[in-house]
Amino acid sequence: APAASTQPFTAEVGRVLEIVINSLYKEREIFLRELISNASDACDKLRYEAIAEPSLLAGDAELKITIAPDAKAGTIAITDTGIGMDRQDLIDNLGTIARSGTARFLEAAGQAGKADLRLIGQFGVGFYAAFMVADKVSVTTRKAGTTTGHLWESDGKTGYTISPLETEVPRGTRIVLHLKEDAKEFLDSWKIRGIIRTYSDHIAVPILLEEQKESKEEPSETEKGPEQINEGSALWTRPRSEISEEQYREFYHHVAHSFDEPFARVHFTAEGTLAYTGLLFVPSQKPFDLYDPKRRHGVKLYVKRVFITDDLAELLPRYLRFVSGIVDSEDLQLNVSRETLQHGPVVTRMRKVLTKRVIDELGKKAALTASENAATPTEGEEKAEQTETVSYESWWTDFGAILKEGLYEDQENRKKLLELARFKSTHGSGLTTLEQYVQRMKEGQESIFYISGESAEALRTHPQLEEANAKGVEVLLMDDPVDEFWLGEVNEYEGKSFKSLTKGEADLSKVAESEPEKKEEEATPGEDLDRLVARLKLGLGEAVKDVRISKRLRDSAVCLVAEEHGLDMRLERLLKQHRE
Numbered sequence: 156a157p158a159a160s161t162q163p164f165t166a167e168v169g170r171v172l173e174i175v176i177n178s179l180y181k182e183r184e185i186f187l188r189e190l191i192s193n194a195s196d197a198c199d200k201l202r203y204e205a206i207a208e209p210s211l212l213a214g215d216a217e218l219k220i221t222i223a224p225d226a227k228a229g230t231i232a233i234t235d236t237g238i239g240m241d242r243q244d245l246i247d248n249l250g251t252i253a254r255s256g257t258a259r260f261l262e263a264a265g266q267a268g269k270a271d272l273r274l275i276g277q278f279g280v281g282f283y284a285a286f287m288v289a290d291k292v293s294v295t296t297r298k299a300g301t302t303t304g305h306l307w308e309s310d311g312k313t314g315y316t317i318s319p320l321e322t323e324v325p326r327g328t329r330i331v332l333h334l335k336e337d338a339k340e341f342l343d344s345w346k347i348r349g350i351i352r353t354y355s356d357h358i359a360v361p362i363l364l365e366e367q368k369e370s371k372e373e374p375s376e377t378e379k380g381p382e383q384i385n386e387g388s389a390l391w392t393r394p395r396s397e398i399s400e401e402q403y404r405e406f407y408h409h410v411a412h413s414f415d416e417p418f419a420r421v422h423f424t425a426e427g428t429l430a431y432t433g434l435l436f437v438p439s440q441k442p443f444d445l446y447d448p449k450r451r452h453g454v455k456l457y458v459k460r461v462f463i464t465d466d467l468a469e470l471l472p473r474y475l476r477f478v479s480g481i482v483d484s485e486d487l488q489l490n491v492s493r494e495t496l497q498h499g500p501v502v503t504r505m506r507k508v509l510t511k512r513v514i515d516e517l518g519k520k521a522a523l524t525a526s527e528n529a530a531t532p533t534e535g536e537e538k539a540e541q542t543e544t545v546s547y548e549s550w551w552t553d554f555g556a557i558l559k560e561g562l563y564e565d566q567e568n569r570k571k572l573l574e575l576a577r578f579k580s581t582h583g584s585g586l587t588t589l590e591q592y593v594q595r596m597k598e599g600q601e602s603i604f605y606i607s608g609e610s611a612e613a614l615r616t617h618p619q620l621e622e623a624n625a626k627g628v629e630v631l632l633m634d635d636p637v638d639e640f641w642l643g644e645v646n647e648y649e650g651k652s653f654k655s656l657t658k659g660e661a662d663l664s665k666v667a668e669s670e671p672e673k674k675e676e677e678a679t680p681g682e683d684l685d686r687l688v689a690r691l692k693l694g695l696g697e698a699v700k701d702v703r704i705s706k707r708l709r710d711s712a713v714c715l716v717a718e719e720h721g722l723d724m725r726l727e728r729l730l731k732q733h734r735e
């Protein structure tokens with residue numbers, strides 16, 4: 156075979172590698188988590204493909220991951236019997252094609268000055284974590300169903316080589332890390348054991364540690380086989396009482412590729428006509444790509460412990476797209492087709508239950524915070540160390556805008572979502588629930604008043620609040636762009652309609668004045684005012700639809716108002732921006 160020539164990495168991959176190689180990041184052990192996670196994915200993929208094509212497993216049906224340190228050579232090898240890669244896979248996955256997360260990773264790294272490398276997996280570039288500890292990485296791999304193996308090698312700096320191998324290569328992938336001088340600690344089998352226990356215990360494939368063979372002279376006891384470190388069973392199948400918080404957390408980190416404390420969790424088994432297990436997590440920190448249409452879906456579907464797909468958008472509504480986890484069905488066929496899933500009754504029913512479970516769990520969180528009246532945690536110096544629990548209010552501040560999409564998409568759960576919602580208001584500086592708002596409503600007040608705009612701070616001094624303020628009527632300050640959409644759809648909460656102060660005649664006249672200011676009201680518009688209105692109409696011409704005398708202002712002379720049945724002003728501006 157011709158000697159492989161060195162191919163350069165794409166510019167973006169090169170920059171990711173530069174950051175990884177030069178990082179002084181202390182928790183370098185995450186490299187093992189990322190490589191084990193890839194090995195486990197590879198086993199999952201093969202198990203799935205072998206359902207339709209059992210011959211793919213030929214020769215070696217056992218799916219497993221082996222970790223083998225070699226002190227003499229100064230290497231650690233991670234081997235899996237999974238799907239493997241052919242030449243094109245190697246090119247696409249380990250070097251040239253910039254994956255969608257690469258640019259994002261660089262962006263995030265640039266902003267922070269230094270990258271939070273624990274998040275590397277979330278950006279889809281976890282493989283490169285290998286270069287935190289290695290100055291050379293060799294990947295030997297053979298794809299299931301093919302005969303030729305390939306060797307991919309790189310120092311992470313100058314580029315990579317790929318060459319076909321003439322010798323027989325076992326199916327799957329073997330990654331050998333040539334450890335840097337200062338990373339030899341990862342040769343220690345106790346250290347490796349500890350890392351696997353911490354990060355990878357929930358991996359459903361057995362992880363074996365291959366201890367180094369003692370020197371040949373010693374007539375060692377009967378050859379000890381590699382030792383299995385993890386439990387090797389799917390975490391969600393174990394009884395809840397036997398799963399520790401740490402195990403749940405690590406599993407969440409694995410499925411979500413993130414590193415925060417899960418904010419909420421549901422783990423349940425549905426029995427009866429439809430049997431399945433669900434284990435879902437709500438993050439406490441906002442994933443970076445919630446508005447990316449190409450974002451991977453957070454919930455993986457398994458059938459009888461076999462991974463089927465992580466690309467089934469139908470498992471949860473879009474407004475819960477920050478949720479991650481697994482659903483494992485007992486009833487679906489292993490060879491179920493995408494069409495069956497997408498439009499099938501099983502997924503529809505699971506979606507309904509999963510949605511309800513998540514919303515109810517969030518409701519519990521909200522009630523808990525309300526009773527504790529927990530303070531918002533101050534932002535710690537080091538975000539990484541932040542493991543404190545987040546209050547519901549501060550969680551809402553990050554995720555509320557997404558949950559609000561459900562207010563117009565999901566009529567069935569609208570009431571519960573309205574109860575989960577928190578709003579800024581003219582009543583104090585904190586957040587309020589609608590229930591609290593209704594309790595504070597004035598005598599004669601029939602509607603929930605709101606005003607919408609770009610920022611709550613700017614809204615607080617809006618001239619259209621003057622009458623409401625004078626009457627002591629509370630007004631909600633809507634500053635999420637999504638508010639325009641759901642407010643157009645949702646007519647009421649507990650029989651109280653939502654009314655915009657910037658739209659037509661928001662009727663505050665039925666609300667009693669808190670302080671008598673009768674004198675001003677008695678002043679009836681006279682001829683002077685009529686003349687002023689006529690002149691304004693003439694002067695403004697087409698620019699306005701009408702000029703009217705208003706009672707809603709106290710200190711300001713004029714204000715702009717949208718038509719009662721027309722679009723709200725802010726929505727109008729939004730739509731205009733889109734058209735431009």
Ligand code: ADP
Nearest residue numbers: 193194197239240248276279280281282283328
């Ligand atoms: P991610 O796992 O998020 O896709 P990685 O950088 O960790 O990102 O891995 C990139 C890709 O390389 C994987 O998606 C997979 O296609 C391939 N890959 C990595 N390790 C293995 C492996 N052990 N076996 C098969 N394919 C692998």
Ligand code: MG
Nearest residue numbers: 192193281282
């Ligand atoms: Mg990965």
